[in-house]
Amino acid sequence: MNTQAEDRANHMKRLEGRSLIVGMWGNLFMGIAGVAAAILSNSDAILVDGLFSLIGFTAAILGRRVSQTAEAGPDRIRPAGYAADEAIFTTFRSLSLLGLVLFAITGAIMNIVSYASGGAPKPLVFGPLIIYFAVIGVTCFLLWGMHKWAWSRTGKKSDILRLEATAAAFDGVITAAAGIGMVGIVLLQDTALSFITPIGDSIIVLILCSTVVTRYFSDFMKGLGELAGVTADPEHIAKVRRTVRPALAEAKGVLTDLSVMKLGRTFVVTVYYNPGRPVTAAEVDTLTLRLEHDLAPVLSCDVFVLPSEYGRRWPDDLNPKLNPKGLPEN
Known part of the structure; x- marks a missing residue:
């Protein structure tokens, strides 16, 4: 059984690693193509797209390394294990994307203000954009599908693959919407709205980035919450509570408190547990292992059983920080 579990874990890790490697080189290709197309076409929207892909290339390098150690157990260097690495990665990946989106929004607003003040933006060159939209749109779709497939095949546990799939999808949406917007700019040139065509590129950037800024901010705050030790979602707590009840009932103890925190995958x-009787270290270890086996089909988790009649927080009259002399009597 252990061999089968290890083989499955190694297979899942290989799937994740391959997906990230392909994503890494795909993002490098799209980044270089985006910057080159932006220079040739004078398009800020395409430049944002290219920079977005270059950030994805760097993130894939780091993400692959994190994915290889995310489930490694505690050791001398990391007594709490390596699960926090994934939360750190996803937090700063979201922050980098959020920063790029805010930078693009600021640049678009400045271009629009400059145009309103009489400035003349560089005219767009549409020739290189046609090839760019076709090639990059297909590439984004393939990367999204690959990351989504790998995320599903690995049990939907990898926040790295989930975020990379989201990033590929957004990159594709930006590319498609920018292409549609460029067509719209061409069609508006001989209409009453022709006055906006010189800043049509900036308007496209502003609209696209405004639609995703809340998503990336949400991902950033979620990762920050994991690093800060915020409690997990109520649905996860409810699953854990239901799952641990049979083992605790057999142990004939009382569940005094329960905390669940998400850290990466x-x-x-x-589990704060009052056995109501003297227990040995072996009994606590046996209960801990039982709970880990029971929870394995529900969550990928590390379980700690703490014999306690109080739970996660000392009563105020015993808390040394609030009442230094309030020690319990023997």
């Missing part, structure tokens, strides 16, 4: 479950 791993959950940290702390």
Whole structure:
């Protein structure tokens, strides 16, 4: 059984690694193509697209390394294990994307203000854009499909693959919407709205980035919450509570408190348990292992069983920080 579990874990890790490698080179190709097309066409929207892909290339390099160690257990260097690396990666990946989106929004607003003040933006050159939209749109779709497939095949546990799939989808949406917007600019040239065509590129950037800024901010805050130790979603807590009840009932103890925290693809479950009788270290270890086996089909988690009659927080009259002399009597 252990061999089968290890083989499955290694297979999942290989799937994730291959997906990230392909994504890495795909993003490098799209980044170089985007910057080159932006220079040739004078398009800020395409430049944002290219920079977005270059950030994806760097993120894929780091993400692959993190994915290889995310499920490694505790050791001398990392006594709490390596699960936090994934939360750190996704947090700063979201922050980098959020920063790029805000930078693009600021640049678009400045271009629009400059045009309103009498400035003349560089005219767009549409020739290189046609090839760019076709090639990059297909590439984004393939990367999204690959990341989504790998994420599903690996149990939908990898926040790295989930975020990369989202990033590829957004990159594709930007490319498609920018292409449609460029066509719209051409069609508006001989109409009453022709006055906006010189800043049509900036308007496209502003609209596209405004639609995703809240998503990336949400991802950033979610990752920040994991690093800060914020409690997991109520649905996860409910699953854990239902799952641990049979083992605790057999142990004839009382569940005094339960905490569940998400850290990357791993959950940290702390069971505060009052056995109501003297117990040995071996009994606590046996209960811990039982709970880990019971929870394995539900969550990828590390379980800690703490014999305690109080739970996660000392009562105020015993808390040394609030009442230094309030020690319990023997």
